[in-house]
Amino acid sequence: MKKKAILIPITALALAAGSTGCSAGTAPGTGAAAESSAAPSPAESPFADPQPLADAAQPIVIEDQAVPLYSKPAGSYVRTPIASGTVxxxxxxxxxxxxxxxxxxxxxxxxxxxxxxxxxxxxxxxxxxxxxxxxxxxxxxxxxxxxxxxxxxxxxxxxxxxxxxxxxxxxxxxxxxxxxxxxLYPNQYVNFNAASAAVQTGAAVCAGSADQVAVVADIYNYVITNISYDTAKAASVQSGYLPNVDVVLAQKKGICFDYAALMTAMLRSQDIPTKLVVGYTGNLYHAWINVYLDGQGWVDNVIYFDGHDWKLMDPTFASNGNQSEEIMKYIGNGSNYQGKYSY
Known part of the structure; x- marks a missing residue:
């Protein structure tokens, strides 16, 4: 079903583990009433006699709440853009x-x-x-x-x-x-299809991933382990360069743009909405990846380039405070990141 994206700052995400105020990061349909710690009244007790309906001949219809949960694809799920010709x-x-x-x-x-x-x-x-x-x-x-x-x-x-x-x-x-x-769809900057090696590799890498966070972490770890930075290409790349994710995967090397496009293609093919974001952190032209996680909304800077390396800000790590104090302070300050384009 259609899921509503809710932007939440990293600071809110980092505090989520120790906070009960989760409504701002909760997707619609998941906001069931919180259980009360107070003892139930006799009429509410699970052991009390059930109360009769006001009119037994007119039963009450109660609709189940729709819950937008991530359903991990069996293999991959690639959407194909179509020029339908209707408009x-x-x-x-x-x-x-x-x-x-x-x-x-x-x-x-x-x-x-x-x-x-x-x-x-x-x-x-x-x-x-x-x-x-x-x-x-x-x-x-x-x-x-x-x-x-x-x-x-x-x-x-x-x-x-x-x-x-x-x-x-x-x-x-x-x-x-x-x-x-x-x-979620491929585009000029994040170009892939169902037959892409990047899609097939992503499916294999994530075969055992338990949830969305695991998919993000497994794809990140695979890319940074298997792809090396291509310094010669970085020195000679021309304006207008577009990544070819399958070539990057085959050559096992690439520039930062290649890393970002490959990770984004793999994540989208696992049905995880992913933004490849380009902008500034301070005076540095910078890139990062935002993903949408059910129950949390858009998580900013989950994978980011710090000017030297690609890094993962796993939301589980962030919420538990396991990242270094310096990293936590930096990613916790949204003003450090000024996004300009999202692809």
């Missing part, structure tokens, strides 16, 4: 398929011949996301990361250097009914 906008240079905006994505392809194309997607009053677009005439997937609202989609062709001319523009109104869709 499209086009000119002679670009074709936008907005048929599945309710799932949190659009699909776009370039129809011209210019070798260097840019796309800008802007939600009204929010951040502009700039992407490169291939010129092969095939669709690419772009998430509507900022949620429901009015978006402007623009395509630009290169004129010279960093100068571009507008080739296409379209306003669309997105009513996203699957709020987790942007962070």
């Amino acid at each position: 499209t906008y086009e000119n002679n240079l670009a074709l936008l398929d907005a048929s599945n905006m309710g799932e949190g994505y659009i699909m776009l392809k370039y129809l011209g011949s210019n070798p260097k194309i840019k796309v800008q997607i802007t939600k009204s009053g929010s951040t502009t996301y700039t992407y490169d677009l291939n010129n092969s005439g095939v669709y690419e997937v772009f998430p509507l990361s900022e949620g429901s609202g009015s978006y402007q989609v623009k395509v630009f062709e290169n004129v010279s250097g960093n100068q571009y001319s507008q080739a296409f523009s379209q306003d669309v109104n997105a009513n996203i009914t699957n709020e987790f869709g942007p962070f």
Whole structure:
């Protein structure tokens, strides 16, 4: 069933183990009344005679509460974006398929011949996301990361250097009914499918994982154990680089962007909503991964890059205070992290 995301700060999560005030981090449908420690009155006693209904001929209908619990897939669960063709906008240079905006994505392809194309997607009053677009005439997937609202989609062709001319523009109104869709489907930055080696490896790694926290920890541990940082690639990578998660897995090395994309692909294929977030911590351009956990909501910075290494802020560790005091203070201060983009 559809689960409601509730943003909770790390500080609230870290205190959750010792706090009874859990309503802010509780997903809808899970908020059963807390058991009282007071002794029941005679009428409430489990040993008292049952009280008759007011009208035995009119039984009371009591609906079971729906509880959004994580159901770990048997293997993997990969969603496939589709250009359905039911809602499209086009000119002679670009074709936008907005048929599945309710799932949190659009699909776009370039129809011209210019070798260097840019796309800008802007939600009204929010951040502009700039992407490169291939010129092969095939669709690419772009998430509507900022949620429901009015978006402007623009395509630009290169004129010279960093100068571009507008080739296409379209306003669309997105009513996203699957709020987790942007962070469960593959997209240009986190590109995978059911046949991907990354998906198959993720399923094998998580075969014995007991719950969502275990899935996150097992995937993190696998990636940092098996993938080495590629310093040569980091020194030569060009603007517009996009990770290929299966190549990274096969070569067992990559840059920070590769680490993030691989972990995100694996987590999404285990049906865990995951944001690959890019922003700043202090003056450092930084990356981290947020995941949605049932009963807790979005957990920020659960996997993060500190400028040197990828680290795991396991929510179990955080709530028990087992991380170092320095780490706990840092991750507990949300102002240290200024997210700019979520993919």
